[in-house]
Amino acid sequence: MRKYFVRLSLCLLFLIAGAFSLPAQTHELSLDDQREFQERVGQMLDIFQKRLSLIANKGRANNLKRNYINQTLTMFIGNGEAYTDPYGNPKPAATMEISSLKTNQKRRLPIKRYLNNLLYLPYSQVDITQAETYHVSDLKQEGDHYVATATIFQEFVGYRMIDGRRVPAYRDVTKKVITIYLMMEEDINGRKWVIRFGNVSVSETLAPAE
């Protein structure tokens, strides 16, 4: 049975907590608006991780996965390509840091390459699962935009077929920190606040508890 619980409490608390400004017109967000966007970040993190799981899933068609890759790239600053930062400085594409318990090393990949690599991981099956919890820091204003960090936990399991059995060949749990930008962008309808992910860093890599 599908059970949908949509909480009213926070909604109404936000509504009656105070007056809301009109954020799309200004470079300053009220605290209530900041909370709204923080919650939106949480939704995006959830979606991001679910998409990673699907992209890595060997049981799904590659054309479907490519669609998910394209959608995931739009979550990143510059749509995953080189971009100009909020200060006007040219920047390379956002990156994903990856780590391995085997090599004890970390390396960074442009997010697009990372996502494409997920299609071709050398395992018969890959499970990427997320922890239920994540943390989004308070937004800090930096000039005309806001920055936050989000912390997520992912478990990665790569399986290989051995003697007809699916056997875990590699597992780890990583704590990842994502830079979050809340910035103004302009489109034909005017300026608007948008949330974009920046670089993703590995904070810790652990062997999962047995």
Next chain:
Amino acid sequence: MKYVKWIVALLLLQGATWLNAQTLHGIILADTEDPKIGRFCEKDVQLMHLFMGGVAQTIGYDYSDYILAGGDCTSGNAMEAIRSLQVGPQDIVFFYYTGHGARSMQDTSPFPQMKLKDTMYPLYRIADQIEGRSPRLSIAITDACNSFIAGLPSKGISGGNTYLSKGSSDFYKSLFGQTKGKMRITSSKIGQDSKATEDGGLFTIAFLSTLIEKEQDGSAISWENILSATKSKIEDVHVPYWELKIDRANSGLSSEEAQPSVSASGSVNLQSSSLDKVLARVSSDDEDEGYRVRLSSEVLKKYFASPRSIVEVIGRNGSTLLARESASQFMGRISTSFKLQSFVVLDVQKNAQGRIERLRVHEIYRK
């Protein structure tokens, strides 16, 4: 199975309405052109619309709305809206007015008259009309003054704002889905003004904060309890008045109420009540991912004037612009999202061909 899904999709795209769909009919009157309180009323409209839609989504009902604001806030329009409702036996009709209110020295009803564009109009007449349509649950709320004015119309009387939003499933099913009868509620008793702040009408704020508390503490849920607790919060300022004739009811809500059944009998013109269902289908985690992507493509072609049509995602406060996307971006996103349960369609602007050029929605995620 695959074909069944596509048949369902086809029916959806033919302009679906849901067989036996239960509907929450929202009628909102707002004096948004009043120079003193119009801006509050304007916000009330957004919030009330969002709330009613959210309640409907939460209890598995379709949402059909009439928003009569500004120059449309007339008694004639209100009565025409009520007359035109297709009310089923399990339906809810939820009337809400925000604006000035008053009463004449001769009024005998405990409820105020609403200051509409064409005339002062008593709430009881609206409520009588709605109740005469025999919905399962009739709700009529005014957030307006109820003070005596010698000679109508009156001026300078504060109106109020109402904030309503989506609620937890059980709580709102209990209040809206499992009750029958009628409710008439007004923010102040005979002879009293209603107060409002920049944040909204005092009654409304108290009413909503009571809902929050009751939802959180899990105490006995009944409209009488909620209104009594609301009254205790503000009775030092003004005293709300209500008349309830409410019983428990079997609303016919099923455990799978969010699953629509489908009919091809709807008109080609897009109705918000069907659009939200179509979008929810595209965003549903229960559907195959490939199907969702294909369906999103079909919806984009069928419903939108162009892939560049504008979609705005509005926050729970009814005003924060959380995202503005092209239709193709929006459909691409929702077709690959997770926990995106449903949508409240706040506004649809269509071209001459009936296709969407601009859409404003509120997104409801599952926790």
